[in-house]
Amino acid sequence: MTPQLDYPAIHAIFSRLREAEAEPQGELDHTNAFTLLVAVALSAQATDKGVNRATRDLFPIADTPEKMLALGEEGLIEHIKTIGLFRNKAKNVIKLCQRLIDVYGGEVPSSRAALVSLPGVGRKTANVVLNMWFRLPAQAVDTHIFRLGNRSGICPGKDEAAVERAIEDNIPAEFQQHAHHWMILHGRYICVARKPKCGICPIRDWCLYEEKT
Structure with a gap:
């Protein structure tokens, strides 16, 4: 398993993600x-x-x-x-x-x-x-977050429950509200499964992925 990144690196990563998109939105359409x-x-x-x-x-x-x-x-x-x-x-x-x-x-x-x-x-x-909807800092771990968390060292874990705990334990409180959306979008569009786009990745300076492309 990839080692856990330290606090300064995680803070830097989410600061960079927040700079790129301060209010990330989910992509499922809904009205209530x-x-x-x-x-x-x-x-x-x-x-x-x-x-x-x-x-x-x-x-x-x-x-x-x-x-x-x-x-x-x-x-x-x-x-x-x-x-x-x-x-x-x-x-x-x-x-x-x-x-x-x-x-x-x-x-x-x-x-x-x-x-x-x-x-x-x-x-x-x-x-x-x-x-x-309720604006609570709950962390929904999907395949994108599981992959990104383990590849990067942001929140490594052997299963989704462990990754969820790692997010809650290691990501600073100021980023908790939007953490899972930043990670989902990053995993969906940059840190993709087969050929991650490391060349345009805004957090590659801190990522621990050994096979950066």
Whole structure:
């Protein structure tokens, strides 16, 4: 495993990322907490662009749990059938809507424990919603962050839970709110899986990746 970068290097990295984009934004289209929750749940094993194409016509007619229930599972499937695992995802979204109405008065809860109690919602999805909607410094570790964290030494870990802890433990508090978005975008567009674009990487001065290209 790559060693852990020290505090000055991590501070320098996130200062550089903040200079480039002070307010990084997630790339899933949404209009409220509910549509964000659904979009993130649909994005598992799918691209954000693919989810956005599917929800472009869905969210204008189903932006609350009540409206989504009225659409029904088959109606939802018609909108999301271009997304991987669409049948299982549709089933979970409908169950999620019913639980939101029955237990939370139709509102998306702002606690991780409550969110992960919803069908089809895991810790990663819950953390995205907590971070993006409720502005809490929750860290959602996806494949991009896992790869970048281990390659660079920013937040190495043997699994997603370990990387999440490394982010919380080692990234300065001033960067916690946007840390996972900066890392996702960097991993998605610069530190890509097969041929990382080290030549244009703004943080290569501190990165510990031994195979820099």
